[in-house]
Amino acid sequence: LNKVRLEQENERKEASAQIIQASKLATLGEMSTSVAHELNQPLNVIRMAAGNSRRRISKGTADLEYLNAKLERIEEQTVRASAIIDHMRMFGREANEELEPINPRAVVTNALGLMGEQLRLAGIKIVTEFSEDCLLILGHSIQMEQVILNLLTNARDAMTEREGEKKIILRVFEDDKSVHITADDAGGGILENALSRIFDPFYTTKEMGKGTGLGLSVSYGIINDMNGTLVAENIDGGARFTITLPSVS
Ligand SMILES: Nc1ncnc2c1ncn2[C@@H]1O[C@H](COP(=O)(O)OP(=O)(O)O)[C@@H](O)[C@H]1O
Ligand SMILES: [Mg+2]
Known part of the structure; x- marks a missing residue:
């Protein structure tokens, strides 16, 4: 009898984990619009920094200090974009049991x-x-x-x-x-x-x-x-x- 109970309990846990995961994926779908917007922000900054640098280079007015600042900005923004993506990934994963x-x-x-x-x-x-x-x-x-x-x-x-x-x-x-x-x-x-x-x-x-x-x-x-x-x-x-x-x- 105990064994049956244990099996039932395990099945219940399994089913509940599946429902949680399904609902999490639904939430994830909801969020995709939001995340697209959050990602657009750093991408815009990167495009502008790259565009400005190229313009200066072609005009011959790009000094090292200027370029360095722009590259730093680009680096910073890619870090931000990866953080957003990492977070999304983590959210999609199944949670482990430990509190x-x-x-x-x-x-x-x-x-x-x-x-x-x-x-x-x-x-x-x-x-x-x-x-x-x-x-x-x-x-x-x-x-x-x-x-x-x-x-x-x-x-x-x-x-x-x-x-x-x-x-x-x-x-x-x-x-x-x-x-x-x-x-x-x-x-x-x-x-x-x-x-x-x-x-x-x-x-x-x-x-x-x-x-x-x-x-x-x-x-x-x-x-x-x-x-x-x-x-x-x-x-x-x-x-x-x-x-x-x-x-x-
Ligand atoms: N903030 C809220 N204001 C008014 N009604 C709410 C609110 N949150 C939940 N409800 C009610 O509870 C119901 C169940 O919510 P939920 O379990 O999240 O399912 P769903 O959002 O898919 O309908 C909603 O359909 C709505 O009628
Ligand atoms: Mg709801």
């Missing part, structure tokens, strides 16, 4: 590094309020990042067709035992009859092809595996999602 101490502010900052540009292009203002303390949490940074990306995507979707200021406020703060991360939006809030179901797998109010209904259920599972909680509530004008995780002492 490790991670910095919640870095996780939020990394998520914004991947999606910030896309949100700004959608006219959404992003405000971050990080308290000074900096306790660590035990978790998987990439999975944790996926949770933040899911919350940002949902906030964006909720605000897409709305009038008025579009804004997401991300806060990280702590008390003696826990770290809290909240995401507030101005998307009008969660429908009253949906509140009790939003964490169910495949529950979505979005049209076919837009929503999978997996974002919140996967996020809930990830936070739960890290011994934390994910809670939704409506606030003035929008929704608030709160992640609470035990801090590493």
